[in-house]
Amino acid sequence: xxxxxxxxxxxxxxxxxxxxxxxxxxxxxxxxxxxxxxxxxxxxxxxxxxxxxxxxxxxxxxxxxxxxxxxxxxxxxxxxxxxxxxxxxxxxxxxxxxxxxxxxxxxxxxxxxxxxxxxxxxxxxxxxxxxxxxxxxxxxxxxxxxxxxxxxxxxxxxxxxxxxxxxxxxxxxxxxxxxxxxxxxxxxxxxxxxxxxxxxx
Amino acid sequence: xxxxxxxxxxxxxxxxxxxxxxxxxxxxxxxxxxxxxxxxxxxxxxxxxxxxxxxxxxxxxxxxxxxxxxxxxxxxxxxxxxxxxxxxxxxxxxxxxxxxxxxxxxxxxxxxxxxxxxxxxxxxxxxxxxxxxxxxxxxxxxxxxxxxxxxxxxxxxxxxxxxxxxxxxxxxxxxxxxxxxxxxxxxxxxxxxxxxxxxxxxxxxxxxxxxxxxxxxxxxxxxxxxxxxxxxxxxxxxxxxxxxxxxxxxxxxxxxxxxxxxxxxxxxxxxxxxxxxxxxxxxxxxxxxxxxxxxxxxxxxxxxxxxxxxxxxxxxxxxxxxxxxxxxxxxxxxxxxxxxxxxxxxxxxxxxxxxxxxxxxxxxxxxxxxxxxxxxxxxxxxxxxxxxxxxxxxxxxxxx
Numbered sequence: 288x289x290x291x292x293x294x295x296x297x298x299x300x301x302x303x304x305x306x307x308x309x310x311x312x313x314x315x316x317x318x319x320x321x322x323x324x325x326x327x328x329x330x331x332x333x334x335x336x337x338x339x340x341x342x343x344x345x346x347x348x349x350x351x352x353x354x355x356x357x358x359x360x361x362x363x364x365x366x367x368x369x370x371x372x373x374x375x376x377x378x379x380x381x382x383x384x385x386x387x388x389x390x391x392x393x394x395x396x397x398x399x400x401x402x403x404x405x406x407x408x409x410x411x412x413x414x415x416x417x418x419x420x421x422x423x424x425x426x427x428x429x430x431x432x433x434x435x436x437x438x439x440x441x442x443x444x445x446x447x448x449x450x451x452x453x454x455x456x457x458x459x460x461x462x463x464x465x466x467x468x469x470x471x472x473x474x475x476x477x478x479x480x481x482x483x484x485x486x487x488x
Numbered sequence: 489x490x491x492x493x494x495x496x497x498x499x500x501x502x503x504x505x506x507x508x509x510x511x512x513x514x515x516x517x518x519x520x521x522x523x524x525x526x527x528x529x530x531x532x533x534x535x536x537x538x539x540x541x542x543x544x545x546x547x548x549x550x551x552x553x554x555x556x557x558x559x560x561x562x563x564x565x566x567x568x569x570x571x572x573x574x575x576x577x578x579x580x581x582x583x584x585x586x587x588x589x590x591x592x593x594x595x596x597x598x599x600x601x602x603x604x605x606x607x608x609x610x611x612x613x614x615x616x617x618x619x620x621x622x623x624x625x626x627x628x629x630x631x632x633x634x635x636x637x638x639x640x641x642x643x644x645x646x647x648x649x650x651x652x653x654x655x656x657x658x659x660x661x662x663x664x665x666x667x668x669x670x671x672x673x674x675x676x677x678x679x680x681x682x683x684x685x686x687x688x689x690x691x692x693x694x695x696x697x698x699x700x701x702x703x704x705x706x707x708x709x710x711x712x713x714x715x716x717x718x719x720x721x722x723x724x725x726x727x728x729x730x731x732x733x734x735x736x737x738x739x740x741x742x743x744x745x746x747x748x749x750x751x752x753x754x755x756x757x758x759x760x761x762x763x764x765x766x767x768x769x770x771x772x773x774x775x776x777x778x779x780x781x782x783x784x785x786x787x788x789x790x791x792x793x794x795x796x797x798x799x800x801x802x803x804x805x806x807x808x809x810x811x812x813x814x815x816x817x818x819x820x821x822x823x824x825x826x827x828x829x830x831x832x833x834x835x836x837x838x839x840x841x842x843x844x845x846x847x848x849x850x851x852x853x854x855x856x857x858x859x860x861x862x863x864x865x866x867x868x869x870x871x872x873x874x875x876x877x878x879x880x881x882x883x884x885x886x887x888x
Contacts, residue, residue: 333886351884358801
C-alpha cells in the first residue's frame with residue numbers, strides 16, 4: 288500500500304493497492320467518478336487508461352468466464368441503481384443470486400429480511416417496493432455470496448438511520464465471516480465505520 | 489432465471505415466425521416427398537411400356553432413297569461404341585433376311601379375307617424378346633416355322649382391316665387357327681413353309697423367326713455376304729436418362745420416340761418440382777431470418793435482464809442455453825406441426841393418385857424427406873443459437 292495514494296489528493300493517475308482484509312471509503316462530491324471506479328474494479332467497464340489488476344492479474348486479460356467466477360466468489364457489488372428484477376418477487380430476486388452460490392440457507396435469507404423488516408414483503412414484486420426497501424433487498428442480495436471485496440455504491444442513500452445501523456451490522460458481520468473488506472462509495476459521510484481508509488477522488 | 493428473461497417474449501411475433509416456418513417446412517417436405525414418388529411412378533411406368541429396351545436405327549433421308557448418301561447400316565465399330573456407353577447394358581443387332589418372302593394369310597372356312605404380301609424376317613437373341621418363347625426353335629428339315637408378330641399388326645387388322653372389310657375381329661388366343669403360308673425364294677430356289685404365330689410382341693416391331701431358320705435360309709436362298717445390320721436393340725438402365733437422349737440425337741440415330749416421351753414429361757415435372765423446392769427453401773430461409781431477427785429483438789428487449797444476470801455472476805453460456813431452450817421448444821413444435829400437415833396432405837395425395845390416376849403409392853414418407861426435414865430444423869437451431877450466443881457474449885464483455 289502506497290501511502291501517498293491515500294492523501295487528501297485525488298487518486299486518479301496514481302498507483303495504489305487495496306488489501307482485501309481492509310475496508311475503504313471512496314469519498315468525493317457527485318460526478319467525480321466513484322461509480323465509474325467501482326464499475327472498473329468489477330469489470331463492467333474498461334474505458335480507462337492505465338491498468339487494474341486483481342490478484343496480480345491484469346483485468347483486461349481476464350476472460351468472460353473468469354469474470355463470472357470472480358463475481359460469484361470474490362467480488363460482490365451493490366450498484367447505485369440497485370438493479371433488481373422489478374417484475375419478480377423479492378424472494379425470487381434473492382434466490383436468483385443464492386441459487387448460483389448456495390451461500391445461505393433459505394432460513395438465513397429470511398432472517399436477513401426479518402432484520403430489515405421486509406419478511407412480509409417476501410412475495411411482493413420488487414418494483415412495487417419503496418426505494419428504501421429496494422435498496423435493502425439489493426443489499427441482502429449482494430451478501431448472498433462469498434467475497435473478498437464488497438463493492439457498495441452509496442448503499443445508504445435511501446435508508447433511514449435505524450436501518451443504516453442494521454445494514455452496517457450485516458455488512459461488518461459478513462466481511463468478518465469472509466475475512467474480507469468493503470469499498471464503499473460515499474458523498475463524504477463516513478457512517479462511523481471503524482478502521483477504514485478513505486480514498487479521495 | 490427463466491422467469492427473469494421470458495417475460496419479454498412477444499407471443500405475436502413468435503407465432504408469426506412459427507407459422508411462416510410451418511408453411512415453408514410443409515411445402516418443402518411435400519415437394520421432397522413428391523420427388524421420391526415421381527421416381528417410383530415413372531419407374532413403374534417404364535416397366536409397363538418396356539422403355540428399358542430401345543430399337544436404334546439410322547435416319548433414312550431422301551438422299552438415301554435416291555442413292556446419293558452413305559448407307560444406313562451400322563458397322564462393327566459403331567456397335568462397339570454404343571456398347572461402351574455407360575447407360576447401355578446390352579446390345580444386339582437385328583439380323584435380317586437376304587432372301588425374298590411372300591406371306592399368305594388366311595383361315596379355313598372363308599370367313600376372313602386372305603391377304604398376300606411381301607414380308608421380311610429378322611431375328612434377335614432370345615433375351616431381347618419380351619414374350620414367352622415356348623416352341624421357339626427350328627431344326628433343319630422342318631417345314632413349320634415359329635413366328636412372332638408385332639402387336640401392331642394385330643391392332644392394324646382388328647381396328648383397320650376388319651372394320652373396313654366388315655370381318656370379325658380376332659383375339660390373340662385364336663391366332664393359332666390362322667395359317668400363314670410362307671413362300672421363300674432366292675438363288676433360283678423356292679420353298680413353301682408353314683408359319684406358326686406363337687406370340688405378339690410389344691417391344692419389337694418386326695417379324696421374328698428363330699435364328700437357326702434365318703441362318704439356314706440366308707445360306708440357302710440369300711447371300712450371307714449381303715447381310716448388314718440396319719437396326720440394333722439396346723437394353724438401357726434408364727430410358728429417361730437425358731444423356732441417353734442426347735447421345736441418340738448427337739449420333740443421328742432414331743428410336744421409338746413414344747418411349748422417350750415419358751422422359752420429357754418427367755423432365756418437365758421435375759422442373760416444376762425443382763421450382764417448388766426453391767420456393768420452399770426461400771420460405772424456410774425467410775422464416776429462419778424471421779427467427780434470427782426475433783431472437784435479436786428478444787435479446788435487445790431483455791438487455792437489462794441479461795446484463796443483470798451477468799453482473800450477478802451468471803455465465804454467458806448458461807444464459808444462452810436458457811434462451812435457446814425456448815427456441816428449441818418452438819422449433820420442435822414447428823417440426824411436429826409441419827410433419828402432421830405434411831402427413832395429411834400426403835395421405836390425401838396417395839388417395840387421389842389411387843382414385844384418379846389408378847396408381848398406388850404406398851409410401852408415406854421417405855428417408856430422404858425425413859433427413860432433409862431434420863436437417864433444416866437443425867439449421868434453424870444452429871442459426872438462431874449462433875446468433876443468440878454471439879449477442880449474449882457481446883453483452884458480457886466490459887464496455888470499452
